[in-house]
Amino acid sequence: MRAIQGIYVIWLRDIIRFFREKPRIIGMIGQPLLYLTIMGTGLASTLRPVQLPAGFDYIDFMYPGIICMSVLFTSVFSAVSIVWDREFGFLKEVLVAPVPRWSVALGKALGGSTISMIQATILLVIAPFIGLKLTFLALIKLWLILFLISFALTSFGIIIASRMETMQGFQVIMNFIIMPMFFLSGAIFPLKGVPGWMEILMRLDPLTYGVDAIRNIFFAGTPAYESMVTFSLTQDLTVIGVMGVVFIILATWSFNYAK
Numbered sequence: 381m382r383a384i385q386g387i388y389v390i391w392l393r394d395i396i397r398f399f400r401e402k403p404r405i406i407g408m409i410g411q412p413l414l415y416l417t418i419m420g421t422g423l424a425s426t427l428r429p430v431q432l433p434a435g436f437d438y439i440d441f442m443y444p445g446i447i448c449m450s451v452l453f454t455s456v457f458s459a460v461s462i463v464w465d466r467e468f469g470f471l472k473e474v475l476v477a478p479v480p481r482w483s484v485a486l487g488k489a490l491g492g493s494t495i496s497m498i499q500a501t502i503l504l505v506i507a508p509f510i511g512l513k514l515t516f517l518a519l520i521k522l523w524l525i526l527f528l529i530s531f532a533l534t535s536f537g538i539i540i541a542s543r544m545e546t547m548q549g550f551q552v553i554m555n556f557i558i559m560p561m562f563f564l565s566g567a568i569f570p571l572k573g574v575p576g577w578m579e580i581l582m583r584l585d586p587l588t589y590g591v592d593a594i595r596n597i598f599f600a601g602t603p604a605y606e607s608m609v610t611f612s613l614t615q616d617l618t619v620i621g622v623m624g625v626v627f628i629i630l631a632t633w634s635f636n637y638a639k
Contacts, residue, residue, distance in 0.1 A: 382479045382483075383479060383480050383483040385479065386479030386487060387483045387487040390483075390484055390487025391487045391488075391490045391491040391494065393491070394458065394487075394488065394491030394492065394494075395491060395494060395495070397461070436602075436607075436608075439510055441570075442568065443507070443510060443512065443598075444591055444594035444595045445591050446503070447500055447503050447504070448529065448562075448565060448567060448591045448594060449562050450496075450499050450500060451500055451526060451533065451590075452533055452562060453558065454496040454499050455493065455530045455531075455537060456533055456536060457537065457554065458488075458491065458492030458495055459488065459492060459534060459537030459538045459540065460537075460541060460551070462541040463541050463544050463545075463546065466545070481635050482632040482635065482636065484635060485535075485538055485632045486628070489531055489534045489535045489631060490531070492530065492533075492534030492537065493527055493534050497526060497527055500526045501523075507598075514598075518597050525590070525597065525617070526594075528617070528620045528621060529587075531628070532586070532620060532624035532628075533587075535624065535627035535628040535630070535631040536631075537554070538631040539627065539630050539631050540553060540557075542634045560585075561585055561586075561587050562587065564578070564581050564582045564585045564588065565582070565588045566582060566610065567587075567591050586619060586620070588610075589611065589616040589620055590620055592609060592610050592616050593617060593620065595609050596609050596612075596613040596616060597613075
């Protein structure tokens with residue numbers, strides 16, 4: 381019972397903090413939209429990096445990747461509150477509370493996942509405006525996939541944050557990791573046709589399978605499916621699921637040794 385209460389309290393605290401930070405909400409929504417409109421339009425008009433069937437354009441290709449980008453940034457950086465709490469002494473109070481430490485880590489993972497889901501849902505609203513139609517069943521599938529991705533990435537952020545002492549150190553390390561993860565995920569350019577060494581890196585990038593899973597849902601049954609999708613949905617979900625399990629186990633283990 382105490383473990384469940386600990387999970388709930390940590391989750392609720394993150395949600396309350398999120399809704400109190402209005403500039404954070406605006407920035408979370410504005411950043412992916414800027415990427416989509418400016419970078420998507422610019423690359424589509426100059427480089428034309430993806431050959432697509434009639435009726436589809438580069439914005440359609442990039443849109444699932446932008447959703448994953450927003451989930452990536454929000455999920456990983458939601459763990460920054462651990463470093464913040466350590467600097468101000470609140471983390472010590474949490475760690476000495478009569479609840480198991482794994483419940484604190486799980487509560488943080490669920491809190492970050494919930495916040496990421498809120499942002500992703502807002503971005504899904506614009507799908508009809510760029511010509512992508514979603515059925516109710518497709519929307520449910522996307523929510524489930526996005527939750528798995530968010531949970532795995534938040535757990536990954538917790539692994540790093542639980543070992544960091546300062547905000548500056550966390551941000552440097554995460555930027556060093558996050559940007560390559562995003563650019564190698566297939567969000568901007570497809571896996572097919574890249575140099576061999578880059579294809580290996582893209583296949584090793586777990587976010588690649590998240591982007592591909594979302595494209596599986598968006599473009600299933602359309603002429604663009606072969607151009608947009610690289611792996612089967614089963615393969616994508618397997619990799620994401622394994623990634624989530626491994627990361628949350630490492631996150632709880634790392635949190636047990638946090639000070």
